């Protein structure tokens with residue numbers, strides 16, 4: 001029998017966060033090596049736990065979790081999400097416009113499937129969180145990247161976004177706070193992007209999964225209140241802010257004038273119905289999470305574990321002659337660039353492989369996030385600060401070798 005053929009467009013899809021290097025890491029672990037794996041923003045893998053009141057909410061309702069729920073999710077959970085959005089100023093946030101999914105991941109896929117016809121274009125940030133480009137491609141669309149470059153603090157340029165709009169453009173995707181760069185977008189910038197969406201009648205899709213993970217004086221501005229009557233889909237969930245990524249709970253809230261949203265609501269509902277419903281136990285934690293106060297804030301404030309981890313990375317980069325870092329203002333990652341003599345002939349993939357093989361450290365090459373340059377890499381800020389200092393000591397050792405020092 002000839003070998004099975006798979007979907008051709010898969011050859012265009014990359015998700016290297018769990019790709020070749022991660023496979024090699026498992027092989028090395030199988031040979032008894034102990035690795036420091038900084039490739040995934042998985043709080044539970046670094047000793048973080050979901051807050052107890054969330055765990056209790058699931059335990060208290062475990063006997064109610066056998067049936068399927070409505071495809072959009074449990075009514076009480078949707079009401080809690082809608083109320084959370086109303087408090088933020090999202091216009092007309094109601095439980096009917098909330099879609100609960102198996103993580104934001106599933107909803108990214110469903111929403112792009114609901115939106116795109118073949119060769120429709122989606123404006124995506126470069127760097128992006130690569131699920132966005134993968135899901136665009138697998139739903140027959142075409143990613144068109146706008147640049148978020150380090151020289152500009154990884155912020156996008158609304159004029160460039162507008163210059164990329166074509167007759168086929170359907171949506172502008174924003175990731176704020178950003179993975180992988182940690183950029184947090186100021187209100188004035190968001191307003192200019194909203195104006196582009198309004199002028200060209202584009203759906204705004206904003207991935208706000210890191211909305212509470214903020215350092216220093218960074219201020220998060222939710223997009224939906226600024227978008228007002230424009231169709232806007234805002235994504236968030238329990239994975240990061242509430243440290244419960246294994247529960248697979250995310251949501252998307254549709255806002256804007258219902259007439260302008262056309263059949264989009266119906267399409268989301270239909271696609272949700274085809275997969276029946278999201279994981280039910282996790283849905284019981286949503287109300288507790290959104291009504292239970294800020295539990296990530298203290299971790300991100302001076303003295304908190306994430307704040308100190310970020311400080312460790314910033315100080316390590318400052319001390320290195322070979323590294324340049326735009327300090328992350330939010331989210332769970334740093335995205336340093338290699339500069340100076342070490343940057344000559346530098347290849348981020350070869351470097352990541354070298355770090356794994358010779359230093360037992362797993363990082364993600366920057367080009368995995370759809371950037372054209374090859375001198376960046378991503379690490380997560382989730383490990384203990386002392387471990388991050390050790391990692392950067394090893395990184396610097398390798399870079400010094402590259403620089404011939």
Ligand code: PLP
Nearest residue numbers: 103104105129179209237239250
């Ligand atoms: N969006 C961004 C920007 C992410 O970084 C991630 C996970 O790392 C996701 C979405 C997926 O999150 P979830 O666990 O809710 O599927």
